[in-house]
Amino acid sequence: MQFSSSLLENAVNEFAKLPGIGKKTALRLVLHLLKQEKGGVQQFSDVISRMRSEIKFCQRCFNVADGDICSICANSMRKQEMICVVESIRDVIAIESTQQYSGTYHILGGIISPLDGIGPDQLNIESLVHRIQKEKTEELIFALNPNIQGDTTIYYIQKKLLPLTIRVTTIARGIAFGGELEYADEMTLARSLQNRLPVEKYVNH
Amino acid sequence: MQFSSSLLENAVNEFAKLPGIGKKTALRLVLHLLKQEKGGVQQFSDVISRMRSEIKFCQRCFNVADGDICSICANSMRKQEMICVVESIRDVIAIESTQQYSGTYHILGGIISPLDGIGPDQLNIESLVHRIQKEKTEELIFALNPNIQGDTTIYYIQKKLLPLTIRVTTIARGIAFGGELEYADEMTLARSLQNRLPVEKYVNH
Numbered sequence: 001m002q003f004s005s006s007l008l009e010n011a012v013n014e015f016a017k018l019p020g021i022g023k024k025t026a027l028r029l030v031l032h033l034l035k036q037e038k039g040g041v042q043q044f045s046d047v048i049s050r051m052r053s054e055i056k057f058c059q060r061c062f063n064v065a066d067g068d069i070c071s072i073c074a075n076s077m078r079k080q081e082m083i084c085v086v087e088s089i090r091d092v093i094a095i096e097s098t099q100q101y102s103g104t105y106h107i108l109g110g111i112i113s114p115l116d117g118i119g120p121d122q123l124n125i126e127s128l129v130h131r132i133q134k135e136k137t138e139e140l141i142f143a144l145n146p147n148i149q150g151d152t153t154i155y156y157i158q159k160k161l162l163p164l165t166i167r168v169t170t171i172a173r174g175i176a177f178g179g180e181l182e183y184a185d186e187m188t189l190a191r192s193l194q195n196r197l198p199v200e201k202y203v204n205h
Numbered sequence: 206m207q208f209s210s211s212l213l214e215n216a217v218n219e220f221a222k223l224p225g226i227g228k229k230t231a232l233r234l235v236l237h238l239l240k241q242e243k244g245g246v247q248q249f250s251d252v253i254s255r256m257r258s259e260i261k262f263c264q265r266c267f268n269v270a271d272g273d274i275c276s277i278c279a280n281s282m283r284k285q286e287m288i289c290v291v292e293s294i295r296d297v298i299a300i301e302s303t304q305q306y307s308g309t310y311h312i313l314g315g316i317i318s319p320l321d322g323i324g325p326d327q328l329n330i331e332s333l334v335h336r337i338q339k340e341k342t343e344e345l346i347f348a349l350n351p352n353i354q355g356d357t358t359i360y361y362i363q364k365k366l367l368p369l370t371i372r373v374t375t376i377a378r379g380i381a382f383g384g385e386l387e388y389a390d391e392m393t394l395a396r397s398l399q400n401r402l403p404v405e406k407y408v409n410h
Contacts, residue, residue: 001302002298002301003269003298004263004268004270004276004277004297005268005271006271007255007256007259007260007269007271008256008260010252010256011252011253011256014248014252014253017249018234018237018238019233019234019237020230021234025225027295027298028224028225028295029223029224029226030256031294031295032224033223033253033256033257034256034257034260034269036257038257041253041257041258042254042258043219044219044222044253045250045251045253045254046250046254047215047216047219048216048219048235048238048249048250048253049246049251050215051212051213051216051235051239052238052241052247052250053246053247054212055212055213055239058209063209064209064210064213064239065210066210066211070209070210071209071210072209089236090232090236092209093207093208093232096207097206097207
């Protein structure tokens with residue numbers, strides 16, 4: 001792509017560094033910003049810059065926060081003795097959107113994956129074990145993606161917790177709501193059969 | 206979407222204002238930036254802000270420029286007596302990418318479209334007429350999108366130029382390279398027949 005202005009070219013190159021954004025999309029976004037008021041673009045720029053420089057991570061659960069403790073940990077209405085273990089901030093947002101969970105979270109910051117060079121030491125696992133020992137945690141819910149890495153991570157953490165006697169659960173895996181049996185993969189279908197529910201329980205749900 | 210940090214929420218909202226970017230994509234982009242070095246994000250933010258505040262428009266052709274005159278108008282290697290009339294900066298970039306055009310441009314900044322409330326006065330048409338009168342322009346090439354608005358704009362500008370005797374052309378319309386006859390719309394096929402070329406000319410091309 002040929003540009004007649006280096007200011008434009010630099011802006012397009014910066015946008016094109018973002019994931020899933022190619023040169024053409026980057027150009028479209030930059031030309032859109034070029035049409036906006038100067039104040040609006042300045043605000044866009046300031047908000048992004050402030051986000052990166054001022055955002056903090058909750059010292060307890062590693063969620064993003066404006067202060068030392070995130071709004072979920074600081075909320076006394078939430079069950080502080082219940083911890084949902086997730087891989088990333090994105091999972092917290094997904095679970096919060098269901099409005100079905102009223103406990104707290106613990107963000108691992110990744111998942112054990114030897115092939116990608118990610119071991120337990122790079123994740124917030126030690127702090128989770130400390131947290132459970134220190135707080136009166138009653139239940140630990142694993143909400144990790146259902147794959148080998150997720151299962152390895154659950155297995156590793158569970159072994160670390162062995163001397164402790166708390167309830168440890170994982171979110172249910174099965175045929176997705178609206179999904180069709182014949183298109184489900186064998187693994188999902190097999191697990192779905194193993195973990196079958198009594199119909200009364202299902203209907204009351 | 207529920208956020209535990211207002212800094213994160215504001216950044217997502219700013220990204221979601223961009224065209225074609227929804228809340229989920231915005232979140233993905235913001236979380237990507239959150240993983241980057243502070244310096245890199247500061248650079249992203251600075252480049253965008255500078256682009257909007259410092260970019261100029263060429264006083265001759267209205268292309269984006271770093272100074273008063275764009276690099277195409279300032280380039281003495283280009284045929285200054287040839288003007289290609291386009292709708293927007295994006296069209297200039299598309300034509301430049303072909304590396305087949307060595308003249309200059311004139312960016313209208315839009316197209317005559319009464320339904321959208323865009324009349325000739327809001328476009329850079331008057332300046333084009335002045336430019337042609339002042340400079341020794343030899344050829345004017347219209348490279349506008351082939352639709353009613355484009356044709357109206359060509360018609361309007363041509364009438365304005367009537368006392369002048371310069372060569373006025375428009376880019377060829379026809380079946381796109383690699384396209385198939387049976388899927389072409391009637392209008393394109395009809396024009397393509399009307400403007401048929403002698404085979405020798407086509408083969409030499």
